[in-house]
Every structure is written in structure tokens, then in C-alpha cells.
Amino acid sequence: MLGIIIPAHNEATHIDACVTAAKRAANHHQLLGEDVRVIVVVDHCTDNTPAIAAALGADLISVSARNVGVARAEGARHALSLGARWLAFTDADSVVADDWLVRQLDCCTDAVCGVIAVHDWSPHLAAVREHFARTYADADGHRHIHGANMGVSAEAYLRVGGFAPLEHSEDVALVEALIADGASIAWSALPRVVTSARTDFRAMKGFGATLVDVSRRCFSAPETDAKIAA
Numbered sequence: 001m002l003g004i005i006i007p008a009h010n011e012a013t014h015i016d017a018c019v020t021a022a023k024r025a026a027n028h029h030q031l032l033g034e035d036v037r038v039i040v041v042v043d044h045c046t047d048n049t050p051a052i053a054a055a056l057g058a059d060l061i062s063v064s065a066r067n068v069g070v071a072r073a074e075g076a077r078h079a080l081s082l083g084a085r086w087l088a089f090t091d092a093d094s095v096v097a098d099d100w101l102v103r104q105l106d107c108c109t110d111a112v113c114g115v116i117a118v119h120d121w122s123p124h125l126a127a128v129r130e131h132f133a134r135t136y137a138d139a140d141g142h143r144h145i146h147g148a149n150m151g152v153s154a155e156a157y158l159r160v161g162g163f164a165p166l167e168h169s170e171d172v173a174l175v176e177a178l179i180a181d182g183a184s185i186a187w188s189a190l191p192r193v194v195t196s197a198r199t200d201f202r203a204m205k206g207f208g209a210t211l212v213d214v215s216r217r218c219f220s221a222p223e224t225d226a227k228i229a230a
Helices: 015-026 049-055 069-080 100-106 126-135 156-157 170-180 207-220
Strands: 002-008 034-044 060-062 086-089 093-098 111-118 149-153 183-197
Touching: 002 069, 002 100, 015 049, 015 093, 015 100, 015 149, 034 049, 034 069, 060 069, 069 086, 069 156, 069 170, 086 093, 086 100, 086 111, 086 156, 093 207, 100 149, 100 183, 111 170, 149 156, 149 170, 170 183
Parallel strands: 002 034, 002 086, 034 060, 111 183
Antiparallel strands: 086 149, 093 183, 111 149
């Protein structure tokens, strides 16, 4: 069995597209009918996120941590309890490609770090989009780490103790633990995810926060070429 884990805090605007895309990836013909569970971890939601996700057939796990590390870990725990051999992670404001899960598994490694693209740059200055295009490595061998596009084998995940209960950078901490453990990691551009560049981001030091910071720098110093951190 394969698990797709999606943490969500008040994501009623995005969760329909996210879960629908995850379901398409789960039903890809190259998976040869292997069972895939789409697991949405609703973290202290006060909107319709749980109802929307449930109506689409996702497994629901509820936590009240307001902590993405805790949410990802709880989703992984649920998937592992069902016998998952592979854990794939994305975010509620993201849309995975139809072959996303297949491409992760094709890497035949302990873990996969994929890349992201942005579908709507309108919240930001044009300079931010241009800067992203110049500095972001959308190619195999990149060194980006995105919770919106990563996967790990159950064995490797358990070996390093899983996600730490961090409010941000929990994805980076997991990958660093995997590297320290000697796990094989594919830095691949084949598993594709489109995410948002929204300014009402959830993780205080995540991708959205990074873009806002770059936007501020571009506004105050247009000539500054501040590197976008993955």
C-alpha cells in the first residue's frame, strides 16, 4: 500500500483541487492497481476543509497542534498502521501531476525530493517571478526540499524517527536526518507539483514566506539578487 499525506489548516479554498489531483495520481495505471490511501490531516480547522476532503473520499485524521511537523507525522503514522510501504507528501495548496506517485517510485531510492512550479504569480511583483526563474533549479540534481513534493520509503522513514514536531522546516530536518543515516535520495525533477504563491501562507518559514521576503527585498532594493531558499 502507498500513502499520500496532506496536512491542512483551513484550506477550504484549495483542498478540492489538491485531493482530486492526489486521487488521480493514486489511480494511475502504472501503479497496477496497488492500493493508495489519500490521507488529509486536518489541523485545527474551523472551515469546511474536513467536509470537502471527506466528500472526495480522503481518509481524515484530526489534530489540534497548529504544527505541520506534527500533522505530517500523524498522517504518516496512519499510513504506516495500514501497511504503507511508501509515504508521499504534498501540501493542501498544491496540485500533483497525474504521474507524480509513479515518478517517485521510478527513482528506486529511499527518498525523493521533487521540484515545484507556481501557477499564479499575481500576488507578487513581476520581479519576484523573474527572480524565481533565474535562481530556481528545475532539473535533476537540484537541492531543493519541499514538503509539497517529497516521498520516502516506510523503512527509511522509521529508521530516522520520522518528522520532528516542528512548526516549519520539518521537511528539511527529515531530509537531513536521512542524509546523515546514509539513505539514497533522488533529487529529481520528474515528480511534478504545482503550488501557490499565496501571501496568506501557513508555514512561517515555508515557500510562501520566502517569496514574500523576496518581494520585500525586490521592492526595497530592485537590484538585489537575494537567493530564493527552497
